Amino acid sequence: MTDKIIIAKGTPLPLQYLGSKFRIAKWIINLVEDHFKKPIALLDLFAGTGSVSIEAMNHGFIPYLNDIQPYSATILKSIFCENRAGLTELIETLNETNFQKRLLMRGRNSFNSALKMEEKFFNDFESNCFVWKDYKVFCANSKNPLTKSQINGLRKKNEWNLFVSYFANRYFGVRQSLEIDSLREYADELPEHLRTHLLAALISALSNSVSSTTHLAQYLKPTTRHNTNELLKKRKQSILKFVLAGLVELQKFPTSKKSFVTNFNYIDAIDNFGKKIKKNGIIYADPPYFKEHYSRYYHVLDTLLLYDYPYISINPVTKSVSAGLYRENRIVSDFGLKSKAFMAFELLFATAAKNNLPVVLSYANTSLVKKANLIMLAEKYNYKVNLQSKKLDHTGQGQRRHKTVTEYLFICTN
Numbered sequence: 073m074t075d076k077i078i079i080a081k082g083t084p085l086p087l088q089y090l091g092s093k094f095r096i097a098k099w100i101i102n103l104v105e106d107h108f109k110k111p112i113a114l115l116d117l118f119a120g121t122g123s124v125s126i127e128a129m130n131h132g133f134i135p136y137l138n139d140i141q142p143y144s145a146t147i148l149k150s151i152f153c154e155n156r157a158g159l160t161e162l163i164e165t166l167n168e169t170n171f172q173k174r175l176l177m178r179g180r181n182s183f184n185s186a187l188k189m190e191e192k193f194f195n196d197f198e199s200n201c202f203v204w205k206d207y208k209v210f211c212a213n214s215k216n217p218l219t220k221s222q223i224n225g226l227r228k229k230n231e232w233n234l235f236v237s238y239f240a241n242r243y244f245g246v247r248q249s250l251e252i253d254s255l256r257e258y259a260d261e262l263p264e265h266l267r268t269h270l271l272a273a274l275i276s277a278l279s280n281s282v283s284s285t286t287h288l289a290q291y292l293k294p295t296t297r298h299n300t301n302e303l304l305k306k307r308k309q310s311i312l313k314f315v316l317a318g319l320v321e322l323q324k325f326p327t328s329k330k331s332f333v334t335n336f337n338y339i340d341a342i343d344n345f346g347k348k349i350k351k352n353g354i355i356y357a358d359p360p361y362f363k364e365h366y367s368r369y370y371h372v373l374d375t376l377l378l379y380d381y382p383y384i385s386i387n388p389v390t391k392s393v394s395a396g397l398y399r400e401n402r403i404v405s406d407f408g409l410k411s412k413a414f415m416a417f418e419l420l421f422a423t424a425a426k427n428n429l430p431v432v433l434s435y436a437n438t439s440l441v442k443k444a445n446l447i448m449l450a451e452k453y454n455y456k457v458n459l460q461s462k463k464l465d466h467t468g469q470g471q472r473r474h475k476t477v478t479e480y481l482f483i484c485t486n
Contacts, residue, residue, distance in 0.1 A: 073186070075183075075200040078132070080122065081121060082097075082126050082127075082323040083121055083123065083126060083151060083249070083325075084151060084318060084321035084324065084325040085147055085150065085151060085272050085273060085275070085276040085279075085318050085322060086121070086276060086279075086438055087119060087121050087147070087275070088279050088286045088287065089121050089279075089356075090282060090287065090369055091119055091120070091360075092120065092123055093120075093123045093124050093358060093360060093434065094121075094123040094432065095464065096464065096479060097123045097124045097126070097127035098127055098461060099481075100124055100127070100356075100432070100434065100463060100481060101127045101128050101133070102354070102452070103130050103132075103355065103432075103460055103481060103483065104128070104432055104483075105131060107458065107483050107485065108180060108354055108430070109352075110131075110132055111133070111134065111352065112133055112134070112348035112352050112353060112354060113133070113134045113135075113136055113345075113348070113352055113353035113354075114126075114133045114134065114135050114136065114353070114354055114356055114367075115136045115138070115341070115342070115345050115349060115353060115354070115355045115356065116135055116136065116137045116138065116356050116358075117138055117338050117341055117342070117355055117356065117357045117358070117359075117420075118138070118139060118140075118338065118357060118358045118359050118360070119137040119138060119144065119148055119333075120139060120144055120358070121144070121147065121472070122135075122137060122147070122152065123152055124356060124358065124422065125137050125152065125331075126149075126151075127281060128263065128356075129152075129328055129331075130328075131358035134328065134330045134331065135152060135328060135331050136331065136332050136345050136348070136349060136353075137152060137331065137332070137333045137334070138333070138334045138336055138338070138341035138345075139333070140336065140337050140338070140403060140405075141366055141367065141370065141373075141374065141403060142255055142335060142374050142377045142378065143275050143370055143373035143376070143377055145333060145334070145335035146272050146275060146377060147266060147270050147272045147275055148333045149268050149272070149333045150268050150271075150272030150273075150322065150324070151272070151325060151326060151327075151330060151334065151390065151403075152267045152327060152328055152331040152333055153268060153329075153331040153333055154268050154327070155263050155265040155400075156265075156269075156322070156323065156327065157265070157320065158265075158266050159261070159266070159269060159319065160323065162262070162266050162269070162270065162319065163316060163319050163320060163323075163346060166312065166315070166316055166319075167316065170357050171251065171254055171255075171312055173323055174254040174257075174258070175187070175247070175250040175254055176249065176250070177232075177254070177257075178231040178232050178233065178257075179226075179229055179231025179232060179233035180231070180233045180236055180253055180254070181238045182233075183233075183236050183246060183250065186214070186240065186246045187246050187247060188252065189246075189305075190210075190246040190247060191247075193206075193207050193210065194232070194304065194308055195305065196364045197301075197304050197308075202301075203303070204294060204296075204297045204300040206238060207294055207300055207304070207471075208294040208295070208300065209269060210241070211241040211242075211294055211297060212241070213291070214241040216231075216237070216238055216239075216242065216397070217242075217465070218384055220383055223381055223382075223383055223384075226381045227380075227381045229251045229310050230381075232253050232254075232256065232257040232258075233253055233257070234253060234375070234379055234381055235249040235250075235253045235376075236249035236250050238397060239291075239372065240376075241395070241437065242280075242283070242286065242291045242397065243282050243283055243288060243291045243372055243397075244281070244283060244307065244311075244402065245283070245305075245306075245307030245308070248281065248307060248309070248310075248311050248415060249313040251279065252274065252311055254378070254480040255270065255274055255312065255315060256271075256376060256379060257312065258270070258336065259274070260272050262290065266289055269319065269322060270315070270319075271376070271377060272318075272322075273314075273316075273318035273319045273322065274315055274325055274376065275317045275373050275376060275377075276315075276374060276437065277311050277314030277315045277318060278311070278316070278372065278376060278415075279370075280314060280406045281306065281309050281311060281314055282306075282372070283303055283306050283307060286423070287369040287370070288370055288371065288372040288373065288396075289368050289369045289371075289396050290368060290395060290396045290452065291396070292306075318394055318400070318482065332345070332348075332412075337469075338357070338359070338419075338423075339419060339421060339423050341403065342355065342420075342423045342427055342429070343423065343427065344426055346427030346428075346429060347427075349429070350427060350428060350429065353429060354430045354431070354432055355424050355429050355430070355431045355432065356432045356433075356434075357420060357431060357432070357433045358415070358433075358434040358435070359405070359407040359417075359420075359433075359435075359464070360405045360408045361407075361436050361439040361440070362408060362439065362440070363433065365406065366403070366405070367402035367403040368398060368402065370403075371398050371399050371402055374399070374402075374403075375399055382398070382400060382401075383399070383400045384397050384398065385397065385398045385399065385400045385402070391455035396427070407440075408440075410440050413440040413441050414441055414445065414449075417441055417445075417449055418445060418449055418452075421449050421452070421453045421455070421484075422453060424453075425453040425454065427484075428486065430483075430484055430485045430486055431455065431482070431484040432481065432482070432483050432484070433446065433452070433480075433481070433482040433484065434479065434481060435480045435482065436477050436478065436479050436480065437478040437480065438475075438477050440480070443459070443480060446482060447459070447482070450482065450484045454486060455485065455486055456483055456484070456485050457483070457484050458482075458483040458484075458485070459480060459481070459482055459483075460481040461466045461478050461479065461480050461481070461484065462478070462479045463476055463478055463479075464476070464477050464479050465475070465477075465479075
């Protein structure tokens with residue numbers, strides 16, 4: 073896996089995101105402008121963080137956005153089309169509300185002793201008397217619900233304590249987990265549009281404060297003095313402050329009254345938008361490039377939205393719970409399966425052709441389907457293909473390895 077993970081700049085609610093097109097969004101949209109007349113609707117089929125659609129909107133295009141992952145769809149709704157009425161008041165309320173009182177409400181109150189212990193470690197860290205091995209034991213002793221019977225108990229009570237029960241001292245600190253649960257509970261007390269904004273800001277906050285290198289597939293563990301010190305710095309960060317910063321930036325960001333956001337699979341998205349954009353629209357497709365699935369790297373974000381106390385998947389090799397505490401029944405894209413990727417592209421081109429829509433496709437030379445096969449598929453459905461390319465340096469999941477990758481842009485006109 074070599075895709076670059078960067079925070080998608082240019083967006084008010086950034087994520088640390090695999091394969092973000094932020095670095096080449098301008099290049100993509102400039103080429104689209106060269107080949108298609110404006111004004112034009114752009115169906116961003118695998119929209120992710122919305123980097124390409126933000127650039128398209130800046131160039132006067134009307135973005136229609138889709139992503140099958142719930143966390144992406146929520147971020148996109150907040151950024152592009154959700155009503156901002158009451159957002160100022162929400163920010164003021166969050167600034168004024170004493171969330172300290174909310175932290176230990178309901179089923180979260182049983183974590184009071186863990187919170188106090190964490191605060192002692194934070195204080196020791198500030199006063200240079202921190203014993204990192206004691207913190208290692210503290211994390212190791214955290215009781216996460218791993219069995220179905222334990223999870224069934226949490227489901228039955230449903231006391232807004234999912235994150236502190238599952239992820240405390242794993243992906244987040246104790247206080248951070250309590251903040252997340254408190255804010256998630258508060259979001260459900262709000263009108264729908266404000267709920268969307270708060271959840272989107274919370275998703276962004278989680279992505280940028282998580283106890284990991286970049287993504288949420290595996291969490292960092294306190295194994296040495298150095299990485300434990302770095303871990304404490306991450307866990308001292310306030311989730312609420314991240315949320316407030318995101319909401320303030322969101323206020324400044326323009327919305328598009330004509331934009332739509334959906335949470336479909338790619339076939340349904342094309343069929344859903346096909347009639348609306350047929351006369352002056354194109355499809356922009358940036359499907360997964362690799363065998364690892366986004367639901368593995370961002371399962372925690374989907375769990376935040378669904379808040380369903382998921383069962384934890386079992387590693388088929390070790391027969392134990394997955395190291396990253398992955399939820400069962402995660403979304404698996406055919407584009408990430410070597411045995412199914414070619415057919416997924418065929419369905420994409422066939423559905424686009426049925427709706428008489430041109431396709432602009434982003435892909436890379438390191439991916440599962442070869443360039444020649446994609447051209448062959450496009451031509452099978454009577455598209456004329458103009459191929460553009462650009463070299464990019466990619467890194468791998470926060471590690472110090474670099475690889476030059478050729479990013480392709482297949483401009484398929486009918």
